[in-house]
Amino acid sequence: MTALAPYACQPDQSRGRLYAEKLSTFRSPWQRDRDRIIHSSAFRRLKHKTQVFVEHDGEAWRGDYFRTRLTHTIEVAQVARTIAGALGLNTDLAETVALAHDLGHPPFGHTGEDALAALMEPYGGFDHNAQALRIVTRLERHYADYDGLNLTWESLEGIAKHNGPVTGPLPYALAEVNATWDLELHSNASAEAQVAAVADDVAYNHHDLHDGLRAELFTEAELADLPVIGPAFAEVDALYPGLDPTRRRYEALRRVFGVMVEDVIAVAQNRLAGLQPRHVDEIRAMDGPIIRFSKPLYQNIKAIKAFLFQRMYRAPSVVLERESVTRMVNDLFPHYLAHPESMPEQWHQSARALDDETERARLVLDYVSGMTDRYAIAEHQRLFGR
Incomplete structure (x- = not known):
């Protein structure tokens, strides 16, 4: 094993778990x-939680290729391991934070x-x-011995702070955890958790381009003037003139992916x-994160995100779907x-035992936010018939 x-x-310097356990051999x-x-269970449910496109969106042959929270999470974990390994960081911790970073997402993505x-x-x-x-x-x-997964302090810290220090009023769920165990x-966060956050940016910038092209929301020609992306397509065209469109797309976008990963590693x-x-x-x-994009690439990524x-994200078909699923959540x-x-x-028994409306609302939130897209749609159909 390569020295860290x-x-x-360092594994032997972990702050441990809230509930003490014997070390694994x-x-x-x-x-x-x-x-x-x-x-x-929450990780398995990511299979049927979506990023941008709701699960039933579009023609079946096309929709099957769109990323879900699960495939996105796997991609983030892969990128995190690559970056962490190149920097001499703990790849297991970076992967752990990456695998957990989206567990709290509800159905229907950010909508x-x-x-x-x-x-x-x-x-x-x-x-989330x-x-x-x-x-x-x-x-x-x-x-048998505790609720939750009894993760280590470092994993909990990474989930809480991978996007940076948390200031201002705390969401109640974070405040509850932090009151039990101070996450500072x-x-x-650790460099490993910072790697997971940057890996998230790399993964979704890369795969949203793939998904947007597959959904025919824009074309390769419309990407030609964007920084990083335009030069990647030009490089592929110079190396492989006349390449079929699908291979051309993958060759170009994997170069975009490589530029982002290599930039993060070089800067760090x-x-x-x-x-x-x-x-x-x-x-x-x-004073700030040690793991980040260079300033020039960060500006280029901002241009890609704006596109x-x-x-x-604001395409008419996506906006229409956002309005539809927002109504579902507002009904449920x-x-x-x-x-x-x-x-x-x-769940009904647990709710019945609660006299406080806030506690009941939080229990209902746990139930609704844990739903997959397909289950939320089915429940809305069952309860409202539309």
Whole structure:
């Protein structure tokens, strides 16, 4: 096994678990965390939660190729391992945070999150990162000795802070976890968690281009003037004149993918060589993230994101679908809150035992946010017949 850099998270220096457990004889703490996440119910449900396109969108032959939360998560984990390995970081921890980073997403992507955030505003709000922590600390109930997955402190820290320090009023779910075990929300996360965050950006920028092209929301010709993407297509055309359209697309976009990954690694290597951190706590104490894109590439990615925002995320067909699924969430949540008997018996019994409306709302949120797209659609059809 390759030695870890001094600024990496060291397995023998983990801060441990909230509920003490015997160490594994053949797995590191973060290999165990990774395995627990993969075997969780919430992870399996990512298969039928979507990114941009709702599961039933479009023709079946085309929709089957769109990314789901699960395939996106696997791609993020792959990128995270690559970057972490190149930097001498702990690849197991980077992979663990990547695999857990989207567990708290509700059905219907960011549209579902926006709808639930508005509905939950009187009850402490909703944030998918905070909900992921609630899932891994409370809602997964498979073990005899505790609720949740009993992940290590470093994994919980990474889920909470992979996008940076958390300031201001905390979502209730994050506040509950942090009150039980201080995650030092004011500081940066480990370099491994920062890698998972950048890997998320790399993965979705790459695959949203694929999905947008497949959905015919824009064409390769319309990408020609974009930075990074245009030169990638030009390079492929020079090397493989007359290449068939599908291969041309994949060859170009894999070059875009490579540019992003190589840029992150090069920037981090230069910064780490200059700063010479000797411990992960020095990474946490820095003024900003150590893992990031270079300024020129960051500006180029902003231009790509602006294009995707207009042509994909705000495409008329996508906006129409967003309006439809927002109505579904706005129907389902108040209905379950007023009629908890509409939920499965186990959930109904739990709701019946709660006198406080806020606690009932949070229980309903757990139920609705855990739904897959297809289950939410089926439930709406069952309850409202439309």
